[in-house]
Amino acid sequence: MPDPALPAHAEALLPDLFDRPDAADPSPRALSLLPPVPDTAPDLIQETRPGYAALAPPYYSSADGGRLRLYQADSLELLRRMRDESVDMIFADPPYFLSNGGITCVGGRMVRVDKGGWDKSQGIIGDHAFNLLWLDQCRRILKPNGTIWVTGTSHNIHSVGYALQVLDYKILNDIAWYKINPPPNLACRYFTHATETILWAAKSVKSKHTFNYPLMKEQNGGKQMKSLWEILPPGKSEKRHGKHPTQKPEALLWRIVAASTQPGEMVLDPFCGSATTGVACARLGRQFIGIEREAEHLELAVKRLKDEIEIMNLQPALAFNSVTSPTFDGGGGGVEDGKRRGTTSFTTHSGQRSCCACH
Numbered sequence: 001m002p003d004p005a006l007p008a009h010a011e012a013l014l015p016d017l018f019d020r021p022d023a024a025d026p027s028p029r030a031l032s033l034l035p036p037v038p039d040t041a042p043d044l045i046q047e048t049r050p051g052y053a054a055l056a057p058p059y060y061s062s063a064d065g066g067r068l069r070l071y072q073a074d075s076l077e078l079l080r081r082m083r084d085e086s087v088d089m090i091f092a093d094p095p096y097f098l099s100n101g102g103i104t105c106v107g108g109r110m111v112r113v114d115k116g117g118w119d120k121s122q123g124i125i126g127d128h129a130f131n132l133l134w135l136d137q138c139r140r141i142l143k144p145n146g147t148i149w150v151t152g153t154s155h156n157i158h159s160v161g162y163a164l165q166v167l168d169y170k171i172l173n174d175i176a177w178y179k180i181n182p183p184p185n186l187a188c189r190y191f192t193h194a195t196e197t198i199l200w201a202a203k204s205v206k207s208k209h210t211f212n213y214p215l216m217k218e219q220n221g222g223k224q225m226k227s228l229w230e231i232l233p234p235g236k237s238e239k240r241h242g243k244h245p246t247q248k249p250e251a252l253l254w255r256i257v258a259a260s261t262q263p264g265e266m267v268l269d270p271f272c273g274s275a276t277t278g279v280a281c282a283r284l285g286r287q288f289i290g291i292e293r294e295a296e297h298l299e300l301a302v303k304r305l306k307d308e309i310e311i312m313n314l315q316p317a318l319a320f321n322s323v324t325s326p327t328f329d330g331g332g333g334g335v336e337d338g339k340r341r342g343t344t345s346f347t348t349h350s351g352q353r354s355c356c357a358c359h
């Protein structure tokens with residue numbers, strides 16, 4: 001059914017995904033799950049009521065019929081317009097809500113944690129309401145056998161995990177991403193934060209989810225891959241087009257996409273930033289939809305996607321090498337850096353690097 005809020009040209013561009021009438025949203029279930037929002041919290045419920053502004057066409061659509069697409073939008077709005085059961089996998093690197101005046105160390109210097117306005121906490125209830133709303137939409141959008149991956153730290157991951165449980169997802173794994181060389185803890189009153197958690201969940205207990213087990217085992221030197229992943233933060237080569245304050249390493253996304261999807265399947269990233277997920281999808285032959293609010297990040301995302309498409313046109317064998325490269329230490333974790341321009345091999349690094357590019 002056509003969405004009356006969409007202009008005709010947008011409808012023509014997005015025939016398969018955005019035909020859901022606004023009137024159905026937000027689902028009564030999502031609203032019933034929300035705790036009461038005090039006056040001081042942002043009016044998240046109000047923002048998600050029917051009656052949205054028209055959707056713009058994609059910010060970027062790859063020339064191959066739009067297999068890779070970026071949308072400039074607020075995810076809470078755009079997700080609601082996507083059709084039920086239309087994507088195979090979702091990777092979400094949402095706001096962690098950690099830019100609240102704390103300090104951290106970047107390149108040996110003490111700096112304020114400020115990833116951007118989008119990363120400021122709205123209070124426990126506001127943050128949890130936000131997580132419930134977008135995760136509820138993601139579950140509706142996922143195909144029955146689809147899975148979702150969500151990254152986080154202690155600032156957001158407990159809310160995300162609880163929301164996943166309440167919304168009837170089935171949690172499959174909690175991956176510990178060990179960042180190998182984290183910045184020191186300047187306060188010296190805590191252990192150095194060296195990991196992020198990545199929750200992997202199926203749409204429901206009935207889902208027959210995709211797990212490319214043999215590939216993961218092969219990647220891990222013939223042993224079952226563990227849920228502890230040693231992967232360096234993105235290196236300089238991954239930031240050659242510019243920096244995103246919380247850019248994820250390409251090696252992390254290669255593994256996630258390769259483990260849980262088949263070639264040609266549709267991957268969605270509702271908080272795509274510089275589109276590391278899209279770069280992995282381009283590399284591995286998956287379709288991609290990325291949603292991002294900020295034009296600055298979208299500009300970077302477009303450059304990265306175009307560059308990756310060009311690289312893959314020149315060197316299609318890279319797709320194979322990305323998922324089978326000998327990057328593992330035999331102990332269950334891999335140490336990688338996506339240094340790959342002009343070469344079909346990947347360097348294993350065990351050296352130290354001072355970097356606080358990630359959360």
Ligand SMILES: C[S@@+](CC[C@H](N)C(=O)[O-])C[C@H]1O[C@@H](n2cnc3c(N)ncnc32)[C@H](O)[C@@H]1O
Pocket residue numbers: 073074075076093094095096116118244246247248249270271272273274275276277291292293294297
């Ligand atoms: C943690 S970053 C993602 C980084 C990404 N994984 C990468 O590798 O570049 C989260 C991104 O979500 C965007 N964002 C935050 N809230 C949003 C919302 N409601 N809708 C769309 N984008 C949002 C931010 O601008 C930010 O770029």
